[in-house]
Amino acid sequence: MDIDTISRRKFLKLSGLTGVALTLGYYxxxxxxxxxxxxxxxxxxxxxxxxxxxxxxxxxxxxxYSHRAEMGxxxxxxxxxxIAEELHVDLxxxxxxxxxxxNVKYGNQITGGSSSIRGSYKNLLNLSATARVMLIKxxxxxxxxxxxxxYAEDGHVIHKPSGKKLHYGELVLxxxxxxxxxxxxxxxxxxxxxxRKPLQRQDTPLKTNGTAVFGIDKMIxxxxxxxxERNPRLRGKVKSFDATETLKIPGVKQVFVVRMGVFNTFRExxxxxxxxxxxxxxxxxxxxxxxxxxGFEHLDTEDIYRRMEEALQKDEGLSxxxxxDSNAIIKSAExxxxxxxxxxxxxxxxxxxxxxxxHYQKDKIEIWGPIQAPDWVQDYISxxxxxxxxxxxxxxxxLGGGFGRKAFMDYPHxxxxxxxxxxAPVQVIWSREDDATQGPYRPGVSYRCQxxxxxxxxxxxxxxxxGQNNSHWRGGAKDIPNRSATEGFLxxxxxxxxxxxxxxxxxxxxxxxxxxxxxxxSTNGFAYESFMxxxxxxxxxxxxxxxxxxxxxxxxxxxxxxxxxxSGWKNRSKGxxxxxxxxxxxxxxxxxxVSKNAENKIQIDQVWxxxxxxxxxxxxxxxAQVEGSIVMALGAATIHEITFKDGKTVQNNFNTxxxxxxxxxxxxxxYIMENDADAGGVGEPGLPPFxxxxxxxxxxxxxxxxxxxxxxxxKV
Amino acid sequence: MAIINLKIxxxxxxxxxxxxxxxxxxxxxxVGLKGTKYGCGIAQCGACxxxxxxxxxxSCSLPVAAVANKNITTIEGLSDDNSHPVQKAWxxxxxxxxxxxxxxxxxxxxxxxxxxxxxxxxxxxxxxQGHICRCGTYPRIKRAIxxxxxxxx
Numbered sequence: 001m002d003i004d005t006i007s008r009r010k011f012l013k014l015s016g017l018t019g020v021a022l023t024l025g026y027y028x029x030x031x032x033x034x035x036x037x038x039x040x041x042x043x044x045x046x047x048x049x050x051x052x053x054x055x056x057x058x059x060x061x062x063x064x065y066s067h068r069a070e071m072g073x074x075x076x077x078x079x080x081x082x083i084a085e086e087l088h089v090d091l092x093x094x095x096x097x098x099x100x101x102x103n104v105k106y107g108n109q110i111t112g113g114s115s116s117i118r119g120s121y122k123n124l125l126n127l128s129a130t131a132r133v134m135l136i137k138x139x140x141x142x143x144x145x146x147x148x149x150x151y152a153e154d155g156h157v158i159h160k161p162s163g164k165k166l167h168y169g170e171l172v173l174x175x176x177x178x179x180x181x182x183x184x185x186x187x188x189x190x191x192x193x194x195x196r197k198p199l200q201r202q203d204t205p206l207k208t209n210g211t212a213v214f215g216i217d218k219m220i221x222x223x224x225x226x227x228x229e230r231n232p233r234l235r236g237k238v239k240s241f242d243a244t245e246t247l248k249i250p251g252v253k254q255v256f257v258v259r260m261g262v263f264n265t266f267r268e269x270x271x272x273x274x275x276x277x278x279x280x281x282x283x284x285x286x287x288x289x290x291x292x293x294x295g296f297e298h299l300d301t302e303d304i305y306r307r308m309e310e311a312l313q314k315d316e317g318l319s320x321x322x323x324x325d326s327n328a329i330i331k332s333a334e335x336x337x338x339x340x341x342x343x344x345x346x347x348x349x350x351x352x353x354x355x356x357x358x359h360y361q362k363d364k365i366e367i368w369g370p371i372q373a374p375d376w377v378q379d380y381i382s383x384x385x386x387x388x389x390x391x392x393x394x395x396x397x398x399l400g401g402g403f404g405r406k407a408f409m410d411y412p413h414x415x416x417x418x419x420x421x422x423x424a425p426v427q428v429i430w431s432r433e434d435d436a437t438q439g440p441y442r443p444g445v446s447y448r449c450q451x452x453x454x455x456x457x458x459x460x461x462x463x464x465x466x467g468q469n470n471s472h473w474r475g476g477a478k479d480i481p482n483r484s485a486t487e488g489f490l491x492x493x494x495x496x497x498x499x500x501x502x503x504x505x506x507x508x509x510x511x512x513x514x515x516x517x518x519x520x521x522s523t524n525g526f527a528y529e530s531f532m533x534x535x536x537x538x539x540x541x542x543x544x545x546x547x548x549x550x551x552x553x554x555x556x557x558x559x560x561x562x563x564x565x566x567s568g569w570k571n572r573s574k575g576x577x578x579x580x581x582x583x584x585x586x587x588x589x590x591x592x593x594v595s596k597n598a599e600n601k602i603q604i605d606q607v608w609x610x611x612x613x614x615x616x617x618x619x620x621x622x623x624a625q626v627e628g629s630i631v632m633a634l635g636a637a638t639i640h641e642i643t644f645k646d647g648k649t650v651q652n653n654f655n656t657x658x659x660x661x662x663x664x665x666x667x668x669x670x671y672i673m674e675n676d677a678d679a680g681g682v683g684e685p686g687l688p689p690f691x692x693x694x695x696x697x698x699x700x701x702x703x704x705x706x707x708x709x710x711x712x713x714x715k716v
Numbered sequence: 717m718a719i720i721n722l723k724i725x726x727x728x729x730x731x732x733x734x735x736x737x738x739x740x741x742x743x744x745x746x747v748g749l750k751g752t753k754y755g756c757g758i759a760q761c762g763a764c765x766x767x768x769x770x771x772x773x774x775s776c777s778l779p780v781a782a783v784a785n786k787n788i789t790t791i792e793g794l795s796d797d798n799s800h801p802v803q804k805a806w807x808x809x810x811x812x813x814x815x816x817x818x819x820x821x822x823x824x825x826x827x828x829x830x831x832x833x834x835x836x837x838x839x840x841x842x843x844x845q846g847h848i849c850r851c852g853t854y855p856r857i858k859r860a861i862x863x864x865x866x867x868x869x
Contacts, residue, residue: 204811208807209798210749210752250734276733276737279734351848398814400816432758624810627853627855628853631849661848665855
């Protein structure tokens with residue numbers, strides 16, 4: 001048995017795969033910043049664990065271990081599209097498997113920050129092209145011909161002069177022994193056959209016949225079900241409970257107090273374990289719980305926003321951007337604009353309520369669920385339960401929506417604690433009411449915007465921000481400003497406005513907050529781009545012309561040109577509004593047109609969106625993401641908000657936390673800018689510009705400036 | 717507990733359950749068809765929609781005893797190979813994102829088209845407004861229903 005065979009066997013055992021294969025992956029050398037390519041053989045010989053990798057077996061099938069979750073954003077399609085392009089295989093030969101949580105092997109696995117593609121595409125292109133070059137080299141060695149006479153097509157290597165042909169599967173053993181070539185040339189954009197094409201998503205058929213397995217659909221042998229009665233006050237504990245009625249329900253097995261982590265605090269509830277979801281639900285309803293609500297404030301929404309307003313008027317805070325001297329200009333100006341914008345708390349409300357399966361075993365924990373950050377869950381559970389990281393196995397399913405909520409550790413932690421208590425596998429399902437009332441929420445934020453216009457230009461621009469900083473929940477330092485204070489604000493604005501001041505005022509409440517699709521940009525964008533519009537109106541300039549003064553760079557100019565062109569901006573009537581925001585590496589501009597309907601109420605006639613996300617994979621997925629972002633933004637701007645009364649969330653289901661419906665949706669057109677700049681995000685950047693574009697359009701039509709979200713279109 | 721006989725996708729099932737249990741949980745946990753989803757439990761979102769004698773109903777709010785021996789169709793019964801005109805149109809228009817609400821959306825659209833072969837915008841709005849999609853696939857749902865009505869033999 002030669003050393004290669006031993007290594008391969010060892011590797012295959014480790015990876016859970018069988019048979020001969022070409023396996024190529026990235027690892028991060030201890031002394032380097034950039035990951036390096038390595039084959040499985042080499043990795044094994046050198047004792048290196050592979051990170052993300054592809055695996056080509058003897059049948060020619062390609063398997064990619066994806067370390068990102070599929071939550072609707074289309075990574076299930078776009079990653080195979082990248083691989084198939086440079087590997088020269090059919091798309092249906094590329095199989096994507098969700099890798100379990102392991103940030104040592106795969107690096108940071110969080111599916112968030114619109115990072116699935118922009119964080120990995122360069123490596124994926126290079127990995128696939130390198131594998132192709134190695135397969136060509138293997139064939140040329142076998143045929144004893146020059147590799148220059150060979151090319152790859154459709155999963156085969158072909159010798160041009162003779163027409164000889166071998167499929168990839170026949171070459172993987174030979175190829176796996178080769179040295180990895182350096183400086184592999186990648187295709188030019190113009191040479192792409194799959195990338196940039198609107199190919200259909202491979203997960204669609206699974207989602208139209210009911211076979212896609214979401215977390216809530218997963219079952220493991222011997223599994224029980226649990227529901228948890230949770231304290232409506234978000235931070236409370238259990239004083240006592242009476243389970244007499246609950247235990248009379250057929251199927252109910254056990255009732256006990258369960259504690260789960262909420263960032264660096266804990267929350268208690270009473271778990272009802274049963275042999276069916278329905279029995280657990282009924283049991284939960286029959287419980288009587290006396291809560292301990294001491295130790296934290298019980299706030300009303302009005303208290304929170306009044307305190308924000310007071311903090312903003314005091315004008316003290318942590319400086320995030322300070323250019324020129326906006327304070328002095330504002331102080332001495334004869335005419336200035338000084339206004340407050342405010343945005344509400346929001347719930348993620350994924351259509352799939354939170355749920356998680358945990359199987360606690362003596363020396364091992366296995367978890368299955370709709371999870372955005374499996375590696376974080378692995379780390380957290382390992383620390384909380386004192387079990388080695390590698391003994392915590394976190395498996396991802398399809399996610400029925402994520403939007404930031406499913407990147408949080410509370411629900412896997414809770415499931416694990418329940419499984420530990422009952423010593424059996426359990427699926428914990430949150431009711432819609434639990435999902436709506438327990439947070440964490442997008443923080444509500446208020447902004448004081450002060451500005452001075454002189455000679456039709458901005459002479460001072462100051463924004464002070466009062467809102468909860470999500471990082472404080474995770475132990476972030478409180479004496480430094482929120483590093484996302486300008487998320488959503490275009491970088492060229494920051495560069496080109498001479499007197500600019502952005503101040504973050506630390507603000508805390510007992511309400512847990514968390515990223516919500518497009519995070520701070522979802523609220524910042526409303527304040528910054530509405531205020532920009534106020535300054536444009538003050539200057540008496542066209543809103544796009546006014547912005548051009550500060551957006552002179554090529555990409556911004558082209559995006560503005562495109563917006564003007566597609567919306568007919570230059571020949572517009574009344575009722576048009578524009579807004580442009582930048583976050584997660586992409587810039588999106590939107591124009592909204594409004595008018596008054598027969599009942600003299602505002603209606604949205606049309607939305608035009610232009611996204612510049614640089615290099616991209618699938619235009620149809622991008623359009624879908626921007627359309628969806630606009631719908632989500634429409635809901636958050638005009639339909640729903642989370643409010644609090646006496647420390648409890650008021651809205652508890654879709655009858656009170658109302659969602660946009662098919663009847664609320666205006667026609668939406670989405671355009672993508674064509675360039676080869678570094679890829680930007682797609683899942684989130686389409687959301688922030690909608691609200692300000694809408695309110696700017698309402699101002700254009702009615703002269704009324706809306707500074708508080710949400711507002712009802714019918715009541716403008 | 718009581719023995720309830722169910723007829724789902726032309727197959728018969730006999731289950732021993734709480735007669736008040738909503739049909740949704742009978743379908744998911746006792747019959748084992750997981751394509752029908754729990755979304756809100758109060759008939760507000762439509763994720764649990766199935767057909768009862770051809771009519772779209774919210775299975776989360778229908779006691780299982782009330783539908784014994786009646787014809788129930790779930791997403792799995794529409795077709796398992798995506799050959800139903802609505803499923804085909806859903807794929808052509810690339811409607812789903814996360815996909816969680818789509819079983820319910822598709823069942824509602826199929827019921828609409830079985831009664832009205834060429835629905836206009838108002839018909840579509842009326843039939844679909846009980847269904848929430850948090851991913852915001854509404855523009856594509858509208859397009860897909862129109863496409864399905866054109867594709868129909």
